[in-house]
Amino acid sequence: MRQIVLDTETTGLEYRDGHRIIEIGCVELLNRRLTGNNYHIYLQPDRLIDSGAMEVHGITNEFLADKPRFKDIVEDFLAYIQSAELVIHNAPFDVGFINNELTLLGRTSGGVGKLCSVLDTLLLARRLHPGQKNNLDALCKRYGIDNTRRDLHGALLDAEILADVYLGMTGGQTALSLGSGTAGTDSSAEVGIRRVTAERPTLKVVRATDDERTAHQAALAAVEKAGGSCVWKELEQPELTEA
Structure with missing residues (x-):
């Protein structure tokens, strides 16, 4: 901007x-x-x-x-x-x-x-x-x-x-200068970043069950029926269809 x-x-x-x-x-x-x-x-x-x-x-x-x-x-x-x-x-x-x-x-x-x-x-x-x-x-x-x-x-x-x-x-912060540190300096210290090391275990991905997906769709349908604008459903629908 x-x-x-x-x-x-x-x-x-x-x-x-x-x-x-x-x-x-x-x-x-x-x-x-x-x-x-x-x-x-x-x-x-x-x-x-x-x-x-x-x-x-x-x-x-x-x-x-x-x-x-x-x-x-x-x-x-x-x-x-x-x-x-x-x-x-x-x-x-x-x-x-x-x-x-x-x-x-x-x-x-x-x-x-x-x-x-x-x-x-x-x-x-x-x-x-x-x-x-x-x-x-x-x-x-x-x-x-x-x-x-x-x-x-x-x-x-x-x-x-x-x-x-x-x-x-309006908040004071102008930018987070990520990765802008010069050689020999740790720019993460300036903005409070904790770096993730390569030795960290892989995060476990927990996927929704079929019942949870069905319940989720029912909840979104209820929002639409009540006259609400359900952007989530528009964004998620292609992914659910492909699945």
Whole structure:
């Protein structure tokens, strides 16, 4: 499963007031593993940044003067997020700004929602921790994520932090790197595997009797008669017929 943890920084709080995206940061997860295939870009918004927004992210108008515009990077950006699940904290904000940028370019056929699914980690956090603070800093504290570098907001930094928070909220485990140990190391020790030796006796196979098979089929038939969906019967029937 490919997921893109995404964050943006903007010139202000509301795209309906003409505010624009000035930074996009994305972190790729593949089967819950960080790949390093990230996406990061600063953008020239063709308008001034609100002073309040500048206090949050520290990005200045002068810094953005020579940066590309959204129209210059839109194809690369859309290709990068294509068909992924976007993981965003307070998704309506970022998705609204991205869709507005697309609309300004005349691309009004469905927006981001037509290219990707979206998971809002703010809604997820509110379900997991009702009545508590669920901003990114609070979640970092709750899940033991280091956010000491976050003196100012930044799209890529916040996406990196959110990726760690998301993995923590949804179980934390990224992968079992089975067999990935280097020579002279026992990778099984890292993941708690007990290896089976060649000297272990062959396991005895106990097969069902005819009476047990008949009783099993009767039970499955009763499930179907009651209106249930019996996937087990569909899977087992070819094997039983061959037997």
